[in-house]
Amino acid sequence: MSAFFEVTRELDSQIALELKFNDSCPPHFHSNLELLYVINGEIDININGQVQTLKKGGVSIANSYDIHAYTNPLDARTFVLIIPTALVRSYTAMLRSKVFMTPFIAESQQTKLIYSILQHLHKTKGAESELFSKGCAYSILGVLLDCSTLIEKPAPRSSDFAREILIYIQENYLTPLTIDHLARHFGYNKDYLSRFFNSYLRCGFNRYLNGIRARHAAYLLENGSTNLTEIAFASGFNNYRTFNRAFKQSFAMSPSKYKKRVSEKKLPFF
Numbered sequence: 320m321s322a323f324f325e326v327t328r329e330l331d332s333q334i335a336l337e338l339k340f341n342d343s344c345p346p347h348f349h350s351n352l353e354l355l356y357v358i359n360g361e362i363d364i365n366i367n368g369q370v371q372t373l374k375k376g377g378v379s380i381a382n383s384y385d386i387h388a389y390t391n392p393l394d395a396r397t398f399v400l401i402i403p404t405a406l407v408r409s410y411t412a413m414l415r416s417k418v419f420m421t422p423f424i425a426e427s428q429q430t431k432l433i434y435s436i437l438q439h440l441h442k443t444k445g446a447e448s449e450l451f452s453k454g455c456a457y458s459i460l461g462v463l464l465d466c467s468t469l470i471e472k473p474a475p476r477s478s479d480f481a482r483e484i485l486i487y488i489q490e491n492y493l494t495p496l497t498i499d500h501l502a503r504h505f506g507y508n509k510d511y512l513s514r515f516f517n518s519y520l521r522c523g524f525n526r527y528l529n530g531i532r533a534r535h536a537a538y539l540l541e542n543g544s545t546n547l548t549e550i551a552f553a554s555g556f557n558n559y560r561t562f563n564r565a566f567k568q569s570f571a572m573s574p575s576k577y578k579k580r581v582s583e584k585k586l587p588f589f
Contacts, residue, residue, distance in 0.1 A: 333403065333452050334400060334401060334402050334406065334440070334452045334455070334456055335400070336398060336400050336401075336437065336440050336441055336444060337398070337399045338396070338398060338441060339395075339396070339398075339399055340397075341360075342362075342389060342392060342395070342397060343390050343391075343392060344387075344388060344389040345522070345527075345530055346365065346387065346388040346485075346521070346527075347388070348381075348384050348385060348386045348387065349383075349384070350383050351383065351401050351402060351403050352380065352382055352383065352402040352403075352404065352407070353381040353387060353399065353400070353401055353402075354378065354379070354380050354398075354399070354400040354402070354433075354459065354463075355373070355378065355379045355398070355399050356376075356397060356433060356437055357373045357374060357375055357376065357377045357378075357396075358396040358397060358398065358434070359375055359394060359395065360374075360393050360394035360395035360396060361373060361392075361393050361394075361395060362389055362390070362391065362392040362393070362395040363389070363392075364387070364389060365386075365387060365388040365389075365390070366379060366385050366386070366422040366423075367385050367386055367387075367422075368518075368519050370521070371423045372391075373423060374425075374426070375426060376425070376426025376427070376430050376431065376434070377423065377424065377426055377430070378424040378430050378463070378466075379422055380424075380463055381422065382414055382418065382419075382422075383414075385422070386481055386482065386485070386520070388520075390521070398434075398437045400437065400440075400459070402456045402459075402460075406452070407453070407456050407457060407460060410457070410460050413469075415472075416471065416472055417470065417471060418470060418471075418472050419468070419469060420467060420468040420469070420470050421467065424463070424466045424467060427466065429462050429465055429466045430462075430466070432462050433459050433462050436458055436459055439455070440452075440455055480515075481519055481520065483505070484501065484505070484512075487501070487504065487505075488501070488527070488528060489531070492528060492532055492535070492555055493532075493535070493553075493554070493555045494555070495557065496528060496555075498512055498524045498525075501524070512524070526565075526568070528555075529556070529561065529564075529565035529569075530565065530569050532556055532565065533554070533565045533568070533569040533570065534569065535553075535554040536551065536562065536566060537569075537577060539553060539554065540574070540577060541581060547559070547562075547574050547575065547578065550562075550574070551574075562574065
């Protein structure tokens with residue numbers, strides 16, 4: 320799938336915890352903090368172009384507007400925790416001028432503490448108070464600060480350019496967008512932009528764009544649209560074959576099978 324600005328995450332006002340199995344998530348970013356804990360197996364994590372394979376007990380932390388992605392899961396069970404920045408203001412204030420030396424932490428006694436908190440949150444899901452959630456969030460972040468070193472935030476770099484590109488595509492993916500359009504808009508050679516996508520976001524431009532369009536198509540299916548050809552064109556695809564291929568790449572099933580599972584109420588995947 321492809322990189323995108325995750326608008327739905329901007330609506331979170333309390334922490335959100337999800338248990339995942341072999342979950343792949345494309346490059347995306349939002350204002351909230353996102354922590355991933357590997358319960359079993361392994362998974363590749365990409366945060367602002369830094370890539371590492373996390374194994375059992377490993378933790379990653381993506382701060383506000385960090386571009387992050389999860390790929391190549393191998394028997395991976397993970398917890399993904401979203402922490403709204405409004406819930407942990409003193410933490411986010413501290414990180415305005417500092418960043419973690421590395422967003423990845425290998426298994427340790429400290430990460431086991433994080434796991435125990437996540438387990439407790441998962442058991443009480445939906446029943447916890449805002450004060451309890453806030454306490455858990457600060458406890459987890461406190462452990463992270465003990466595990467890692469803070470350094471001064473570096474000068475703006477390629478991640479800022481990547482965000483500009485992702486926002487532009489998010490605003491224009493329903494139009495006949497091409498790498499040439501993008502190159503003209505930003506004043507770069509299209510070959511340079513193609514290399515940038517592949518090296519920084521770890522996916523090609525077309526796959527990136529079609530992944531966003533596939534997510535839009537899935538959203539339409541989730542919300543009552545049923546004609547697959549109409550959905551394909553309404554999602555920015557110029558032919559059904561490309562739509563079908565992109566949808567399979569994104570959701571590991573055809574649009575027709577996804578539609579069937581929607582009708583059986585075995586979805587959503589969002």
